[in-house]
Amino acid sequence: MRNIKLLGIGLALMASLPMVKAQEKSDQSFVHQQSEAADYVWPESPQVMQKLKHWQDQKFGVLMHWGLYSQAGIVESWSICSEDWIRRERYNNYEQDKQWYWSLKDTLNPVKFNPDLWADVMKKAGMKYMIFTTKHHDGFCMFDSKYTDFSIAHGPFANNPRKNVAKEVFDAYRKKDFMIGCYFSKPDWHSEWFWNPYYATPRRGINYKPGQHPDWWRNYVKYTQNQLGELTTDYGNIDILWLDGGWITGEQIGLDSLLVEARKRNPGMISVDRTIRGKNENYQTPEQGIPAKQLNIPWESCITLSHAWGYIPGAKFKSASKVVGILSEIVAKGGCLALGVGPTPEGTIQEEEQKILLQIGDWLKRNGAAIYSTVTTPHYNDGKVWFTAGKDGKTLYAIYATEDNEKTPTTVTWTTNIPKGKMTLLNNGKKVKYAVKGNQVTVQIPAGTKAEPLAFKF
DSSP: OOSEEEOTHHHHHHHTOTTEEESOGGGOOSOOOOOOGGGOOOOSOHHHHHHHHHHHHHOEEEEEOOSHHHHHTSSTTGGGSOOTTEEESSOSSHHHHHHHHHGGGGTOOOTTOOHHHHHHHHHHTTOOEEEEEEEOTTOOBSSOOTTOSOBTTSGGGTTSTTOSHHHHHHHHHHHTTOEEEEEEESOOTTOTTTSOTTSOOOSSSOSSOTTTOHHHHHHHHHHHHHHHHHHTTSSSOOSEEEEEOTTSOTGGGTHHHHHHHHHHHSTTOEEEETTOOSTTBSSBOOBSEEESSOOOSOBEEEEESSSSSSOOTTOOOOOHHHHHHHHHHHHHTTOEEEEEEOOOTTSOOOHHHHHHHHHHHHHHHHHGGGTTTOBOOSSOEETTEEEEEOTTSSOEEEEEOOOTTOOOOSEEEEESSOOOSOEEETTTTEEEOEEEETTEEEEEOOTTOOSSOEEEEO
């Protein structure tokens, strides 16, 4: 993190959540609390249920954060939120720092933006769905909204034929048969109806009492509904509406009626009103971590490839093996993985990221049967081995998640899930030898097997 450091509150929040374990403590910034699984409400609409089940089969997607914060190379738009867990390194003066942040709109000019290349890389990475940040909490729109000029479609990129970025992104991924997800922040710190200039901006919420200024709040609700109406009307079919900023509820912005209309245009659209328990949180979204136990409700862990959602210069990335291990654990526990990838200010995916993503895709091309369209099995974990099941009720898969730089083991062992008949190594489809002694299975790994996560079918 170059210009903003996120302090211990993120770790403290993670530590307070018994259902979520951190993947790497050093990766944590601010994370949203996951709703309790017991509070989950199944959708009543058959169309939503059908799409939700289809989404659950996809298992692996990408969550792309791109905006003003990418131009600065900082952790999303949090630097303009005046809370005591944020430390500014560019300007010590809050107002000066905020004005500098707003001015980034005058320099963001992603001349190398080519969403077709993005979609091609993510397709080769084995991803099946995407979520794109159309507006983060700072209110800067990555789409050509009719209701504000605070967007990528104004300023240096205004004359580019691809200035309506979100439309270009959605269209490119749609051509590659991805499910399309639209990220949208309910809070909007740039809107005068959210942070009114009459008052200071002490925290992330609105800076006035709606009861004292009902007209301001009505204006904000209308503004938010108008923008969501644009995105669910003019941008092709949207499969997932991914609403962030849980300190503003869907109820406050009239989400019920908005979804009724939006689903007329986007049949079965999945609503993800993050962390807001109830009927409009069609799947839950633990952030930067994985539930401690298997959950047989719809859920998705959103985890970054680096330590931040957006582009950070010099960021360190998780290895392909690490991501495969994370994905295997998530799928074994019944969830999907949305991997965070942040494009550069110029609109490109860094070469190092592409290399890792293609390595993940290569593994999935050979071993994806153990991941895609699988279901959970009661005994889902034994040490570094994660288990999934085929829908036929007869097939089990075991995935041995290797550590970084781990050499190929000579044997892999586990208990329970006793094989019957032959077992094959998915990597090459060849039969492998195994022995069963009591409740323990020992699999012989053929000499010369590549050092990577190993998937077995039996």
